[in-house]
Amino acid sequence: MSDAWVCPECGLDYGTLHPPFAINTIKSFPRRFTEALEPAAPSEDNEAMIRTRPAPDVWSAIEYTAHVADLMDEFAVVIHRIYSEASPTIGFSDPDEKAASEKWNELPTEPLLGQLKANCAALVAEADRIDGAGWIRKATFPWGERDLLTMLQNAAHEGVHHLKDVEKVLTRVRSAS
Numbered sequence: 001m002s003d004a005w006v007c008p009e010c011g012l013d014y015g016t017l018h019p020p021f022a023i024n025t026i027k028s029f030p031r032r033f034t035e036a037l038e039p040a041a042p043s044e045d046n047e048a049m050i051r052t053r054p055a056p057d058v059w060s061a062i063e064y065t066a067h068v069a070d071l072m073d074e075f076a077v078v079i080h081r082i083y084s085e086a087s088p089t090i091g092f093s094d095p096d097e098k099a100a101s102e103k104w105n106e107l108p109t110e111p112l113l114g115q116l117k118a119n120c121a122a123l124v125a126e127a128d129r130i131d132g133a134g135w136i137r138k139a140t141f142p143w144g145e146r147d148l149l150t151m152l153q154n155a156a157h158e159g160v161h162h163l164k165d166v167e168k169v170l171t172r173v174r175s176a177s
C-alpha cells in the first residue's frame, strides 16, 4: 500500500485514506461537484462560466467534472477486476482524447451530475465488497504494479484533486469576466 504520500498540489494525505474514509470521500463527490458548479451569484451567466477554459490547455469546470465522472467508472471496473481476477493487467484511457471525442465541454450539466452520482455509487458498491485480505490484491498498470487499496485511494484523490481544479478554474474565469 502507498502510505503517507501527500499530494503537493491539493494537499491530500494518503495516510488518512483508510478504506472507510476513502469510500465516504467518494460518496461525497456528487454533492460537492454539484455545489461547486452552482452560480456564484444569481446574475451570473453560469452556463458560460462552467464551460470556459481559463487557458487553451486547461480544462473548463464541466470538463473536469466529466473527467471525474469518467474516472469513477474506470475505477469501478478496475476494482472489480482486481478483486475477481488473478493479477490482471489493466490500462487507462487517455482523458484528453476522451474530452475531445466525447465533447465533454458540451455535456448538459444535470445528466452529467447524474452520471457522476451513478458512477460513484457503482464504485462504492464494488469497494464495499472488499474485506481485509482483498485490499492487498494486485494488478499491473502501465506505470507498474499497484494494490487494490492504492487504487481506491487514487479514486478518492482524483475526485478531491479535481474538485480543487474546478474551484480554481471558476475563480479564474469569474475574475476574467
Ligand SMILES: [Zn+2]
Pocket: 007, 008, 009, 010, 011, 012, 157, 160, 161
Ligand atoms: Zn492532489
